[in-house]
Amino acid sequence: MIPLELAQKVLAAALRTGGDLAEIYVEDRVSLALSLEDARLENAVRGVDRGAGVRVFFGNLVTYAYTDDLSEAALLRAAEAASAAGRGSGSARIVDLTERKSPLRFVVEKPFEHLSIAQKAALLSDADVAARGYHPAIKQVRAAYSELSRKVWIFNSDGVYVTDDRNFVELRSSVIAQRDGITQRASGNFGAQGGLELLDRRSLVEEIQSAAETAIKMLDARPAPAGEMTVVLPNGWGGVLFHEACGHQMEADFITKGQSAYAGKVGEQVAAPILSAVDDGTIAARRGSFRFDDEGTPSQRTQLIEKGVLREYMWDLQEARRMGGPARATDAARASATCPCRA
Numbered sequence: 079m080i081p082l083e084l085a086q087k088v089l090a091a092a093l094r095t096g097g098d099l100a101e102i103y104v105e106d107r108v109s110l111a112l113s114l115e116d117a118r119l120e121n122a123v124r125g126v127d128r129g130a131g132v133r134v135f136f137g138n139l140v141t142y143a144y145t146d147d148l149s150e151a152a153l154l155r156a157a158e159a160a161s162a163a164g165r166g167s168g169s170a171r172i173v174d175l176t177e178r179k180s181p182l183r184f185v186v187e188k189p190f191e192h193l194s195i196a197q198k199a200a201l202l203s204d205a206d207v208a209a210r211g212y213h214p215a216i217k218q219v220r221a222a223y224s225e226l227s228r229k230v231w232i233f234n235s236d237g238v239y240v241t242d243d244r245n246f247v248e249l250r251s252s253v254i255a256q257r258d259g260i261t262q263r264a265s266g267n268f269g270a271q272g273g274l275e276l277l278d279r280r281s282l283v284e285e286i287q288s289a290a291e292t293a294i295k296m297l298d299a300r301p302a303p304a305g306e307m308t309v310v311l312p313n314g315w316g317g318v319l320f321h322e323a324c325g326h327q328m329e330a331d332f333i334t335k336g337q338s339a340y341a342g343k344v345g346e347q348v349a350a351p352i353l354s355a356v357d358d359g360t361i362a363a364r365r366g367s368f369r370f371d372d373e374g375t376p377s378q379r380t381q382l383i384e385k386g387v388l389r390e391y392m393w394d395l396q397e398a399r400r401m402g403g404p405a406r407a408t409d410a411a412r413a414s415a416t417c418p419c420r421a
Contacts, residue, residue: 079104079231079241080102080104080130080148080153080231082175082239084150084153085102085175085233085239086172086175087150087154088102088132088153088154088156088157088233089101089102089157089172089233089234089235090172091154091157091158091161092132092134092157092158092160092161092235093134093161093168093170093172093235094158094161095136095161095162095164095165095166096136096165096166096167096168096169097134097135097136097161097164097166097168097170098135098136098137098166098168098170098399099134099135099170099234099235099236099399100132100133100134100135100157100160100170100172100234100235101132101133101134101232101233101234101235101238101373102130102131102132102153102231102232102233102234103130103131103132103133103230103231103232103372104129104130104148104230104231104232105127105128105129105130105228105229105230105231106127106128106228106229106230107125107126107127107128107226107227107228107229108124108125108126108226108227109123109124109125109126109127109224109225109226109227110122110123110124110125110190110195110198110223110224110225111123111124111222111223111224112195112198112199112202112222112223112224113202113220113221113222113223114199114202114203114205114206114219114220114221114222115218115219115220116218116219117203117206117210117219119199119202119203122195122199124195127146128146128148129144129145129146129148130144130145130148130153130156131143131144131156132144132153132156132157132159132160133160134160134161134163134164135396135399136164136165136166136168137166138400139164139166140396141160141161141163141164142160143156143157143159143160143163144156170235171235172235172237173235173236173237174237175233175237175238175239176237176239177239177240177241178238178239178240178370178374178376180242180369180370180376180377182360182362182367182369182377183362184245184271184272184362184363184367184369185272186245186272186273186275187272187273187275188273188274188275188277188278189273189274190225190227190245190247190273190274192273192274193274198223199223201221201223201249201277201282202221202222202223202282204282204283205219205221205251205282205283205285205286206219206221206286208283208286208287208290209251209253209286209287209289209290212287212290212291212294213255213290213294215255215256215257215293215294215297216253216254216255216290216293216294217254217255217256218253218254219251219252219253219254219286220250220251220252220253221249221250221251221252221282221286222249222250222251223247223248223249223282224247224248224249224250225245225246225247225248226244226245226246226247227243227244227245228242228243228244228245228246229241229242229243229244230242230244230372232370232372232373232374233374234373234374238373238374239374240370240374242368242369242370244271244368245271245272245273246269246270246271246272246365247269247270247272247273247274247276248267248268248269248365249267249268249269249280249282249285250265250266250267251265251266251267251282251285251286251289252264252265252266252289253265253286253289253290253293254293255290255293255294255296255297257297260297262293262294262296262297262299263293264289264290264292264293264296265289266285266286266288266289267285268280268285269365270363270364270365271363271364271365271367271368272363320355324340324355325355325357325382325392327339327340328340328382328391328392329391329392330391330392330393330394330396330397330398330401331394331396331397333391333397334397334400334401340388340391343388344388344389344390344391345387345388345389346387346388347386347387347388348383348386348387348388349383349386350386351385351386352385352386353383353385353386354381354383354384354385354386355381355382355383356379356380356381356382357379357380357382357392358378358379358380359371359377359378359379360377360378360379371394373394373395375395380392
């Protein structure tokens with residue numbers, strides 16, 4: 079955390095060369111990744127990363143500098159570097175920083191510290207034993223556990239001040255079955271935003287046994303029919319297919335560059351009337367849920383397609399400013415403090 083007084087000083091330094099808007103993003107993240115293969119713990123990696131990025135808007139030009147040193151001197155150097163990379167005629171003034179609060183509550187019932195690293199590794203070992211015990215044709219087993227805790231602080235010269243805690247946990251498994259020269263693979267994974275309470279609702283042992291069952295059945299499966307046919311997509315993973323096929327085309331940078339098939343088609347019929355699509359980051363405990371995005375914009379529900387009619391795109395701050403509209407907390411995410419928001 080950096081004090082408000084220092085944040086204001088850094089924002090002022092970032093605006094020194096005439097920027098329209100300055101932003102500070104600070105992140106403190108702790109991660110753990112464990113992976114087991116063939117009954118051996120292959121990897122156990124724990125990471126701690128801390129840093130800050132300063133972004134400045136000069137009209138359509140955006141500059142960015144980052145540092146892993148959160149001292150006042152280092153933050154000011156980053157602000158000066160981002161400021162020096164552009165020049166504008168803006169006369170932006172820093173609005174008083176007032177912390178935004180979100181009505182959304184994503185409660186962590188069991189913090190990651192509830193289990194030791196050894197106990198988390200034991201979850202993987204139990205899954206390995208369960209998969210191998212399911213059927214003798216199971217020849218290879220992999221299981222992995224990962225957790226991530228992120229604390230972020232976001233400030234900008236328009237008065238945005240946001241703090242947020244984000245916790246994610248995920249478990250993955252895969253098995254390989256072999257018989258009479260035939261090899262089949264099956265996998266499963268589950269995760270959520272939250273803590274180890276996820277393990278009270280889902281079992282890695284049950285998940286990997288389900289994968290083992292699938293792999294064994296596949297050994298006797300006939301080749302799938304080929305050719306053109308009607309396909310019905312369910313929810314869940316069907317939503318992933320929709321996102322890849324259509325969702326990326328609704329992202330702001332593709333729209334403003336004219337690189338999307340949906341550009342300029344708001345209000346037009348783009349799909350069958352049976353199709354409606356929503357981008358919603360407010361649903362509790364989901365992997366993609368959030369209180370604020372990485373630009374400090376509150377999470378919300380955005381109707382993208384309604385009964386086949388295109389209603390809205392997914393805007394981040396940069397593209398929304400370019401088009402003179404509001405950001406919608408749907409399209410601003412950072413890989414880390416070293417990266418500016420990416421579409």
